[in-house]
Amino acid sequence: MAQSYATAQDRIRQYFDTVGFEKWQRFARGEAQNRIQASIVAGREQTMATILDWGGDWRGQSVLDAGCGTGAFARRLVDAGARVTGVDISAREVAAAKERVPEGIFRQADFYGVSETFDTIVCLDSLIYYAEDDLLQLLQHLGRHMRTTLYFTFTPSTVFFEVMHTVGKLFPKGNTSPAIAQIKAKRLYERLATETTLRLVRTTHISSSFYQTTLVELRQA
Incomplete structure (x- = not known):
């Protein structure tokens, strides 16, 4: 396992077990304390609605919510x-x-702790902290445990996010969330096609001010 992955895991666990917990509980309830948070809540609402729409009839499907957070989705x-x-x-x-x-089954586990097989796997904003190499390995692993479809989101590398990243470095704040990885979409899609057994079905970009994400649907090639 790459050191970059282990480092990201440590930061994510520490954040969501401490200062990030109450924030994401509010997000799950649709609450926001400022304009930035409001854009995140609105963007996530759109992303969740899109996944539900793409999935069609969910009745009876076994679904793994990988990185389920507080259970909003x-x-x-x-x-x-x-x-x-x-x-x-x-x-x-x-x-x-x-x-x-209470109807679901939840456990504390790393992505690589997933050993069962599910009809569908959803990674809603749970893979956004991992660098490209780690992301590809995670998708390949999770792909082995889905029968039909895998949905995931990533943050595309754009001028906007490069500026935001720079500003974040110039004006650091305490207790901030783990750094979000900026992924080059074209290169990611090329590597998915050549380095994994996964097939790209469709993508869409969801934009809500400070919330910018690309939703991807994958199936086994």
Whole structure:
């Protein structure tokens, strides 16, 4: 396992078990304290709605919510008729997900701790902290455990985010979330085609001010 992946895991776990927990609980309830948070809430709402639409009839599907957080999307999947299992490395978030979605099965686990097979796997903003090489390895691993479809999001490398990253370095703040990896979309798609067994089905970019993400649907080639 790459050191970059282990480092990202440590930072993510620490953040979501501490200062990030209450923030993401608010996001799960659709609450925002400022303009930036409001754009994140709105963007995630659009992303969740798009995944639900792309998935069609969720009734009876076994779904892994990989990086389930506090259970916001798991709640919607269950309401749509899916049988949901969620994993997350944050113990606090797993506890919150169990409370929010008592019908689901949730456990504290790393992505590589996934050993079962599911009809569909969803990674909603849970892979955005990993560099390109780590991201590809994670997708390949998760792809071995899905029967039909894998949905994931990544943050595309743009001038806007390069500026934001620079500003973040110039004006560092305490207790900030882990750094989001900026991914070159064209190169990622090329590497998916040549280095994995996964087939790109469709993509869409979701833009909501400070929330910029690309949603991808993959299937086995």
